[in-house]
Amino acid sequence: MDFSLNNEQQMIQDSVSKFILNDYDFDTRRKILASKTGFSQENWRLFAELGWLMLPFTEEDGGLGGSMVDLMLVMEEFGKGMVVEPFLATAVMSGGLIALAGDKEQKDDYLPRIMAGELQMAFAYAEPQSRYQLNNVKCRAIENEGEFVITGQKSVVLNGHHADTLIVAARTSGATNDDNGISLFLVDANHPSVKREGYANVDGHQAADIWFDNTPTLGLLGELDNALPAMNNIIDKATLAICAEAVGAMEIAHQRTLEYAKTRKQFGRTIGSFQAIQHRLVNMFIEHQQAKSILLMAVLKMDSNNGSDAKALSAAKSRIGKAASLVGREAIQLHGAIGMTDELDVGHIFKRLTTIQFLFGSTDAHTKRFAAL
Amino acid sequence: MNLNFTVQEKDFQQEVQQFLQEKLPKDIAEKTKNALHLSKDECNQWQKILYKQGWAGVNWPVEHGGTGWTPTQKYIFANECAKAGGPDVIPFGLKMVAPVIYTFGNEEQKQRFLPDVLASNVWWCQGYSEPGAGSDLASVRTTAVKEGDEYVVNGTKTWTTLGQHADWIFCLVRTGEPSVKNQEAISFLLINMNDPKITVSPIITIDGRHEVNEVHFDNARVPAINLIGEEGQGWTYAKVLLTHERTGIARVAISKDRLVQLKALAQTSPDGDNKLIEDAIFAQKVAQVEIDLLALEYTELRTLSAISTGQAPGPESSILKIVGTQIIQAIDELYVEAAGYYAMPFVPHQFHDDFDGQSIGPDMATNSALRYFNNRKASIYGGSNEIQTNIISKAVLGL
CATH class of the missing domain: 2.40.110.10 (Butyryl-CoA Dehydrogenase, subunit A, domain 2)
Structure with a gap:
C-alpha cells in the first residue's frame, strides 16, 4: 500500500498549486468572472502550454496519461482556487467522449485542437425533465436522406455559451426513458438553427440553455442508439473531477474558518477559544478528511478498473456531498455575517460546494445508485 | 385544554380571509408566494392597507392603535396572511422600535x-x-x-x-x-x-x-x-427588543405555507418520467421537516398563550429562533433539491417586472439557490443561533 505521489504526479500537483497561489487569487478570479466571457482566454492558453489539457487523455490519443489520479490532482488544486475555466466541459467531458467513442478521423480532428487550447466544447445532455437520469432523453435526432437533424432543448449546458462545437445526446429510437436509442452527435454550436441563452451559474461557471430546431449535425459520435454506456462513463469521470474539486474547496473553507476563529474576538477573547466553536471546527476537519479518503478510494478503484467503477464513484459523490454540505454551511455560520458577503471568498466557496452537491446527480441520487449497484 | 376555535374566532378567521381577498394586491401576493423581493413602494403599499384596516400594530397596545388581539387571533392572522401571500411587514418600525418606544419612551416620544x-x-x-x-x-x-x-x-x-x-x-x-x-x-x-x-x-x-x-x-x-x-439603560431596552425580534423570527406560518407550496411543486416537478414527489427519499425529507414544524408550531402556541398580551416573551423565545431558522433553512434546501439543475443559473434579472426576454427554467427553481444562500443569514442575525443556545443554557437551564 502506498498513497504517496510519484515524481510526475508531484510535478503536476506542484505546477497547478503554484498557478493557483500566484495567478489565481480571489481578486483575479473576481475580475475573470466580471469579464465578457466569464473565464480567461489567457489562462486557457496557459493550461494548454503547461500540458494540463493533455492530462485527461491517454498517450495513444496524444495525451499525457489520462489517469484518475492525474485528474484528481488537477481538480483538487482547482478547487482551492475555484477555477472557472471550462476544463471540465471541454477537456474532461467533451474530449473524453471523443476519446472514448470517436473514430480515428474524429479523434484526429478534435483531440489535438482541444489539447492545444484552440477549441471550446460542451456536452449537452440534461433536459428540463431529466433531472439526473442520463437515459431520460427527449431531444430527438431524425434521419432525413441519410443526414440527422436534431430538435429539442438542453438545460444548463456547462460552457454551452462559449463552445464552438457541441456534443448532443439525442434520441434516435425508443421512448424517452429507454436505455437504448440514445446517440451522440457533434453539432456546430454557431449554426443558425441553434439558439443559445448564456448565463453565469451561481458558482461563477458559464452555462447555457440551448434549443435545437431541425439542426444538422457534424456527424454521429460512436455507435448509433447505444451512447448511454459512454455517457455514463464520462459523467462518472466528470463526477470524480468535481469530487476532487470539492475536497480542495473544503480544505480552503476549513482553513479560512480556522484562521478567522483564531483572530476574531468577541466577548474579549478569540471565538476559537470557545469549546462550542472548537468542536465544530473539528467536525469540519473530520468531514474534509473523510471526503479526501473516499475520494482516494474511488480514484484508485477506477484507475485499477480501466477508469470506471460506478459503485465506488457513487460512494464518493454521496459522502463528499454530505461533507460539502456541512463544511460549506459551517464556514459561513462560523464567520457570521461577514461570511455572507460577496467580497469574502468563503461565501463563494460555499456556493461552489452547494452546486457540486447536485451537479451530475445529487447526494441522494448517488446514495440510491450505490445501494442499487 | 382545547384546540378548537370558538365561534368568535371562526368569525375572525373569515373576516381576515375576506379582507385578504379584497384588499391584498394580486401582484404583491404573487411575488410573495414566489419568494420574489418587494420594492420599497410595494412594502409601504401593503403596510398602509393594513394600517387603514387597523391591523398594522398586531402586537401593539390598543391605546397606541394596536389590535388588542388575543394570541389565537394573532395566530389566525399570521396563518391566513401566509396562505394568501400577504407579505411580512418590515419589522424594524412596527415590530422592533415601536415596542421600545411604547414601553420605555416618554409621552412626547410616543406621540x-x-x-x-x-x-x-x-x-x-x-x-x-x-x-x-x-x-x-x-x-x-x-x-x-x-x-x-x-x-x-x-x-x-x-x-x-x-x-x-x-x-x-x-x-x-x-x-x-x-x-x-x-x-x-x-x-x-x-x-x-x-x-x-x-x-x-x-x-x-x-x-x-x-x-x-x-x-x-x-x-x-x-x-x-x-x-x-x-x-x-440601552442594553436593558435592547434585550426586550431582541426577545420580540426572536419570536417573530420563528416564521412558523410562512414555513407552513412554503411547505404546502413545496409539496405542490414536487407533484408537478418532473423526475424523468415520474414526478419528484414519487421519490421516496425526497418525500421522506419533506415529511421530516413538516413534522419538525408541527412541533415548533405548538411550541410557539405554548409561548404565545403563556405570555398572553403585553408582556415580553422570556428566554424560551430562543427556542423559537433556533428551531424556526433551522426549519427555514431546511425548506430552502428542499427547494434547491426540487429545482435540480435549474437551481444553478444566476438569472435574477428575469424576476424583474419589466423582463421580456427568454426565461431560463421555472422562476421557482432559478430563485431557489439565491434564497437558500440568502437565508444562511437566518441562523446568524437576531442573535446568532450560538448566542441563543447560550441564552437557553444560562437563563433557562442555569448552567
Missing part, C-alpha cells in the same frame, strides 16, 4: 414617533451590529457624546438591513466613559438619517443582492430628546 410608525410613513432601520460587535453586541464602539442639548455621534453600524430605504435608525451607542462596563455604558438613541454626516454604503451579499448596508456617523448631531429612557 412624536408612534403614529408615523403605525401608518408606515417613516421607514426605520436597526443600528445594532458593528464591525467589531456582532454576537457580542454589548461591545458597541459607536459613541454619543453629549454637548448641550445634543449628542455627537461617531462610529459605524453594519448589516443594516434595508438601510438604503430608511428615514430613521435606532441605535445602540456608548454614552458612558470608556472605563464604564460595556452594558452600563450603552444608550438607545433614535437618529434621523436625513443628515449629510450620516452615510450609507451598500454591502453585496452572496446572492448578489443589496439588502444590507454599513451606516457611518461622522460627527452627526442628534437632539438629546431622541434618547429613549435613561442613559446607560
Whole structure:
C-alpha cells in the first residue's frame, strides 16, 4: 500500500498549486468572472502550454496519461482556487467522449485542437425533465436522406455559451426513458438553427440553455442508439473531477474558518477559544478528511478498473456531498455575517460546494445508485 | 385544554380571509408566494392597507392603535396572511422600535414617533451590529457624546438591513466613559438619517443582492430628546427588543405555507418520467421537516398563550429562533433539491417586472439557490443561533 505521489504526479500537483497561489487569487478570479466571457482566454492558453489539457487523455490519443489520479490532482488544486475555466466541459467531458467513442478521423480532428487550447466544447445532455437520469432523453435526432437533424432543448449546458462545437445526446429510437436509442452527435454550436441563452451559474461557471430546431449535425459520435454506456462513463469521470474539486474547496473553507476563529474576538477573547466553536471546527476537519479518503478510494478503484467503477464513484459523490454540505454551511455560520458577503471568498466557496452537491446527480441520487449497484 | 376555535374566532378567521381577498394586491401576493423581493413602494403599499384596516400594530397596545388581539387571533392572522401571500411587514418600525418606544419612551416620544410608525410613513432601520460587535453586541464602539442639548455621534453600524430605504435608525451607542462596563455604558438613541454626516454604503451579499448596508456617523448631531429612557439603560431596552425580534423570527406560518407550496411543486416537478414527489427519499425529507414544524408550531402556541398580551416573551423565545431558522433553512434546501439543475443559473434579472426576454427554467427553481444562500443569514442575525443556545443554557437551564 502506498498513497504517496510519484515524481510526475508531484510535478503536476506542484505546477497547478503554484498557478493557483500566484495567478489565481480571489481578486483575479473576481475580475475573470466580471469579464465578457466569464473565464480567461489567457489562462486557457496557459493550461494548454503547461500540458494540463493533455492530462485527461491517454498517450495513444496524444495525451499525457489520462489517469484518475492525474485528474484528481488537477481538480483538487482547482478547487482551492475555484477555477472557472471550462476544463471540465471541454477537456474532461467533451474530449473524453471523443476519446472514448470517436473514430480515428474524429479523434484526429478534435483531440489535438482541444489539447492545444484552440477549441471550446460542451456536452449537452440534461433536459428540463431529466433531472439526473442520463437515459431520460427527449431531444430527438431524425434521419432525413441519410443526414440527422436534431430538435429539442438542453438545460444548463456547462460552457454551452462559449463552445464552438457541441456534443448532443439525442434520441434516435425508443421512448424517452429507454436505455437504448440514445446517440451522440457533434453539432456546430454557431449554426443558425441553434439558439443559445448564456448565463453565469451561481458558482461563477458559464452555462447555457440551448434549443435545437431541425439542426444538422457534424456527424454521429460512436455507435448509433447505444451512447448511454459512454455517457455514463464520462459523467462518472466528470463526477470524480468535481469530487476532487470539492475536497480542495473544503480544505480552503476549513482553513479560512480556522484562521478567522483564531483572530476574531468577541466577548474579549478569540471565538476559537470557545469549546462550542472548537468542536465544530473539528467536525469540519473530520468531514474534509473523510471526503479526501473516499475520494482516494474511488480514484484508485477506477484507475485499477480501466477508469470506471460506478459503485465506488457513487460512494464518493454521496459522502463528499454530505461533507460539502456541512463544511460549506459551517464556514459561513462560523464567520457570521461577514461570511455572507460577496467580497469574502468563503461565501463563494460555499456556493461552489452547494452546486457540486447536485451537479451530475445529487447526494441522494448517488446514495440510491450505490445501494442499487 | 382545547384546540378548537370558538365561534368568535371562526368569525375572525373569515373576516381576515375576506379582507385578504379584497384588499391584498394580486401582484404583491404573487411575488410573495414566489419568494420574489418587494420594492420599497410595494412594502409601504401593503403596510398602509393594513394600517387603514387597523391591523398594522398586531402586537401593539390598543391605546397606541394596536389590535388588542388575543394570541389565537394573532395566530389566525399570521396563518391566513401566509396562505394568501400577504407579505411580512418590515419589522424594524412596527415590530422592533415601536415596542421600545411604547414601553420605555416618554409621552412626547410616543406621540412624536408612534403614529408615523403605525401608518408606515417613516421607514426605520436597526443600528445594532458593528464591525467589531456582532454576537457580542454589548461591545458597541459607536459613541454619543453629549454637548448641550445634543449628542455627537461617531462610529459605524453594519448589516443594516434595508438601510438604503430608511428615514430613521435606532441605535445602540456608548454614552458612558470608556472605563464604564460595556452594558452600563450603552444608550438607545433614535437618529434621523436625513443628515449629510450620516452615510450609507451598500454591502453585496452572496446572492448578489443589496439588502444590507454599513451606516457611518461622522460627527452627526442628534437632539438629546431622541434618547429613549435613561442613559446607560440601552442594553436593558435592547434585550426586550431582541426577545420580540426572536419570536417573530420563528416564521412558523410562512414555513407552513412554503411547505404546502413545496409539496405542490414536487407533484408537478418532473423526475424523468415520474414526478419528484414519487421519490421516496425526497418525500421522506419533506415529511421530516413538516413534522419538525408541527412541533415548533405548538411550541410557539405554548409561548404565545403563556405570555398572553403585553408582556415580553422570556428566554424560551430562543427556542423559537433556533428551531424556526433551522426549519427555514431546511425548506430552502428542499427547494434547491426540487429545482435540480435549474437551481444553478444566476438569472435574477428575469424576476424583474419589466423582463421580456427568454426565461431560463421555472422562476421557482432559478430563485431557489439565491434564497437558500440568502437565508444562511437566518441562523446568524437576531442573535446568532450560538448566542441563543447560550441564552437557553444560562437563563433557562442555569448552567
